[in-house]
Amino acid sequence: MTGPSLTKDTEQAGAATAVTSTVRARLQQFLAFGGLIVIFAFFSIVSENFFNYGNITNILFSTVVIGLLALGTTFVIITGGIDLSIGTGMALSAVMSGVFIVNLGVPLPFGVLGAILFGGLIGLVNGLSVAVLKLPPFIATLAMMLVAQGLALVVSHSAPIYFSDSPAYIDLSIGSIIPGANFPNAVLVFALAAIIAGVLLNSTVLGRYTYSIGSNEEATALSGIDVRRWKIIIYTVAGLFTGLAGVMISARLGSAQPATGMGYELQAIAAVVIGGTSLAGGKGSIVGTVIGALIISVLNNGLQIMSIPQEWQNVILGIVILLAVYADMARKRAA
Amino acid sequence: MRTQRLAAALVGAALVLVTAACGGGSSNNAAGGQPYIAIVSKGFQHQFWQAVKKGAEQEAAKQNVRITFEGPASESEIESQVTMLTNALGRQPAALGFAALDSKAAAPLLQQAKSRNIPVVAFDSGVDSDLPVTTAATDNKAAAAEAAKHMAQAIGNTGKVALVVHDQTSKSGTDRRDGFIDWMKANAPGVQLLETQYGGGDQAKSADITKAIIAANPDLKGIYGSNEGSAIGVVRGVAESGKQGLTIIGFDSGKAQLDAIKSGAMLGAITQNPIGIGEQTVAAAVKAIKGEAQPKVIDTGFFWYDKTNIDSPQIQAVVYQ
Numbered sequence: 001m002t003g004p005s006l007t008k009d010t011e012q013a014g015a016a017t018a019v020t021s022t023v024r025a026r027l028q029q030f031l032a033f034g035g036l037i038v039i040f041a042f043f044s045i046v047s048e049n050f051f052n053y054g055n056i057t058n059i060l061f062s063t064v065v066i067g068l069l070a071l072g073t074t075f076v077i078i079t080g081g082i083d084l085s086i087g088t089g090m091a092l093s094a095v096m097s098g099v100f101i102v103n104l105g106v107p108l109p110f111g112v113l114g115a116i117l118f119g120g121l122i123g124l125v126n127g128l129s130v131a132v133l134k135l136p137p138f139i140a141t142l143a144m145m146l147v148a149q150g151l152a153l154v155v156s157h158s159a160p161i162y163f164s165d166s167p168a169y170i171d172l173s174i175g176s177i178i179p180g181a182n183f184p185n186a187v188l189v190f191a192l193a194a195i196i197a198g199v200l201l202n203s204t205v206l207g208r209y210t211y212s213i214g215s216n217e218e219a220t221a222l223s224g225i226d227v228r229r230w231k232i233i234i235y236t237v238a239g240l241f242t243g244l245a246g247v248m249i250s251a252r253l254g255s256a257q258p259a260t261g262m263g264y265e266l267q268a269i270a271a272v273v274i275g276g277t278s279l280a281g282g283k284g285s286i287v288g289t290v291i292g293a294l295i296i297s298v299l300n301n302g303l304q305i306m307s308i309p310q311e312w313q314n315v316i317l318g319i320v321i322l323l324a325v326y327a328d329m330a331r332k333r334a335a
Numbered sequence: 336m337r338t339q340r341l342a343a344a345l346v347g348a349a350l351v352l353v354t355a356a357c358g359g360g361s362s363n364n365a366a367g368g369q370p371y372i373a374i375v376s377k378g379f380q381h382q383f384w385q386a387v388k389k390g391a392e393q394e395a396a397k398q399n400v401r402i403t404f405e406g407p408a409s410e411s412e413i414e415s416q417v418t419m420l421t422n423a424l425g426r427q428p429a430a431l432g433f434a435a436l437d438s439k440a441a442a443p444l445l446q447q448a449k450s451r452n453i454p455v456v457a458f459d460s461g462v463d464s465d466l467p468v469t470t471a472a473t474d475n476k477a478a479a480a481e482a483a484k485h486m487a488q489a490i491g492n493t494g495k496v497a498l499v500v501h502d503q504t505s506k507s508g509t510d511r512r513d514g515f516i517d518w519m520k521a522n523a524p525g526v527q528l529l530e531t532q533y534g535g536g537d538q539a540k541s542a543d544i545t546k547a548i549i550a551a552n553p554d555l556k557g558i559y560g561s562n563e564g565s566a567i568g569v570v571r572g573v574a575e576s577g578k579q580g581l582t583i584i585g586f587d588s589g590k591a592q593l594d595a596i597k598s599g600a601m602l603g604a605i606t607q608n609p610i611g612i613g614e615q616t617v618a619a620a621v622k623a624i625k626g627e628a629q630p631k632v633i634d635t636g637f638f639w640y641d642k643t644n645i646d647s648p649q650i651q652a653v654v655y656q
Binding site for chain 1: 338339342343345346378379382385408409412529530532533537538539542543544546547548550551552553567571574575576577589590591594
């Protein structure tokens, strides 16, 4: 029989474990951040052309598209799922943005919103396939990846859609709303999206249920939460970020390229994993994802500035991902 | 249970509706008795291939043959192309048109075609073998040399030049890189060539590479992009970095490159004759089916164009939007 003293002990023990796991989570983020600082310092020392305002804005700028995809897919991976359709889904959303704004003449804000919502629609279909049809996420999103790839070519008639008559659209990416600072808007968009994603994951019911479903789906369902509904919502949220990524890449290039996007999903997933999110689900953070995406951009930029031959750049990137996953596994074993 | 079936029905219905709505009108005319020529190109990624397709379709209509024209989604998908080639052979075409992504990877399939008496016409990137009856292509090395000549001229035969090439596995990639480098070494030794970077023809990747090159080499004088995607990426990268005074030379056309040349952002580019390539490929395939003799190489030509001649009828005939 439990007396008041026993309950207090369990409570204290419970509180202690909660503190330890928070410290561990913070330590993981610290590891990722530390990694970023080390790599950054290395390139700054090795190359005199690395550490300057122009190049740092280049690095931030090149993080935007993959970073947006990574933000959305963080939610999915924390639930223990995966989304392979984000690359071609981005291309299809970009094409739809072109269709709305260029072909149909929809005013810019509505066109952008439409493209983002279309990305959400792709996410919704993914969510239905996973939650209702109970397909494994890998298969469901793989199928969607192919469908999106094909549809992007079909809808655009295999031709790019040019935004030359909408300079404001292109300004979304490369314009600079901060006067005189020459700071690309795309980075501001990414920062805003990251803040929204962070708030969603850390301070809302959606975020709590995301972690809960990832840690133990059965227990979550048994405690009365409609897991099916929340999974659909989570995949849809990932899709909204994919739609935004489509807008940003087409704004940067000044055109919707229907054949782009293949391979972007793997880079985004790499960013999420390097940032400390576990592919098994239940653990992860938006801060970690942003750091992971930055590590990849810094590596790409630094290696190119050092004129390391292309082939070796990929080898080094692969090794970094290996180390990150190993650190993740080591952490899980220690836990 | 019911919700599951309903959801499945909805998803399935949505996909069928979309496919039906968009799928109409893509089939080629099939009349009984028309010879069938299967064409597998390097991709759909650039408008270049759409122009080749147009030329092929024009010639097919003239010669009264049926063609199919397909290519992988990106020019790095070698395996995907090999699969398409296998399927194309499976349809028992009278002749095969083929632009190799990897000159060696398709060799066994070309052997198969030969053993089934299906003549192969190579186009764009040649294949490293004697199996094709003929190759209709641009002399990429000569075209790249022409680009190098204009680059050297523009920068005064001295200074740093960077190359952003689309790939190193296809003959067009290696020829357009080597042709440029060889000409420079032989004729403008004062020009310092930086390590070649590969962007896969992806505009965003090529733009990021360009910005890194510019950051690492403040005294850079010129950049050469070896295909449509690379060149457009270079133009965007230079614009994003805000660097002035660089000489940019590209390859092929496409709306973005044409606009860049007209606005002065790009000095000029080498255009191939994609419509000509498509036409010559089909014409050569028809000749091969009839067993007529033809030259081993059909040079479809290339032209330098810049602001001064971009509107001339000769150039307008070969560039595409």
